[in-house]
Amino acid sequence: MNNKVKVLAISGSIRKRSYNKALLMSIKDHRQDIDMEIFDLENIPMYNEDIEANMPISVKIFKQKIKEADLVLIATPEYNYSISGVLKNALDWASRPKNDNSFSLKPVGIMGVSPGSLGTSRAQYHLRQIGVGLNMRILNRPEIMIAGAKDKFNDEDRLVDEKSIKLIDDLINEMIKMID
Ligand SMILES: Cc1cc2nc3c(=O)[nH]c(=O)nc-3n(C[C@H](O)[C@H](O)[C@H](O)COP(=O)(O)O)c2cc1C
Numbered sequence: 001m002n003n004k005v006k007v008l009a010i011s012g013s014i015r016k017r018s019y020n021k022a023l024l025m026s027i028k029d030h031r032q033d034i035d036m037e038i039f040d041l042e043n044i045p046m047y048n049e050d051i052e053a054n055m056p057i058s059v060k061i062f063k064q065k066i067k068e069a070d071l072v073l074i075a076t077p078e079y080n081y082s083i084s085g086v087l088k089n090a091l092d093w094a095s096r097p098k099n100d101n102s103f104s105l106k107p108v109g110i111m112g113v114s115p116g117s118l119g120t121s122r123a124q125y126h127l128r129q130i131g132v133g134l135n136m137r138i139l140n141r142p143e144i145m146i147a148g149a150k151d152k153f154n155d156e157d158r159l160v161d162e163k164s165i166k167l168i169d170d171l172i173n174e175m176i177k178m179i180d
Helices: 019-030 049-054 057-068 085-094 121-133 162-176
Strands: 005-011 034-039 071-075 107-113 144-146
Touching: 005 019, 005 057, 019 034, 019 071, 019 107, 019 162, 034 057, 057 085, 071 162, 085 121, 107 121, 107 162, 144 162
Parallel strands: 005 034, 005 071, 071 107, 107 144
Antiparallel strands: none
């Protein structure tokens, strides 16, 4: 039987060599003590209230995986000072129907990486605001805002920046304490 903490990880970017995806894959490699699944948002269709009563199977699976997870990690890119449409769309689906918000009271850790100098800080503060709407329990600190991505990953797309690795370890350790 697997007694490891169950973590669902979501990248707000679906591109193949996304830094945010690479960040989550690096954590999965590094933290063998947790049971981490990286969920790809590629197959989540655009939200449409007309099909909410008969949700697409990919959305049903997504909602179920959130519910089953002890913790959720979200790695967000910054698009025009906010989170990506891909991520917002997925969060909107997860919040529906009204009486079945998959994120309610879920412990959530957020992080992000960008090639620029602010490390997705503006997007993360938007994500925190959305998290209030979804009644998430988002950990306040440490904040993981990885700037200058090009120098923080190796040729195999793995995070090699020791300071960021330490912060992520701290975040996950704090999050484990949040599990009911
Ligand atoms: C539509 C779009 C908007 C962007 N806006 C921002 C921005 O506001 N701030 C920023 O630092 N980078 C911005 N970027 C650059 C992204 O940070 C960069 O493309 C990053 O690699 C995306 O994350 P990913 O590597 O996980 O796909 C933007 C990129 C795109 C495609």
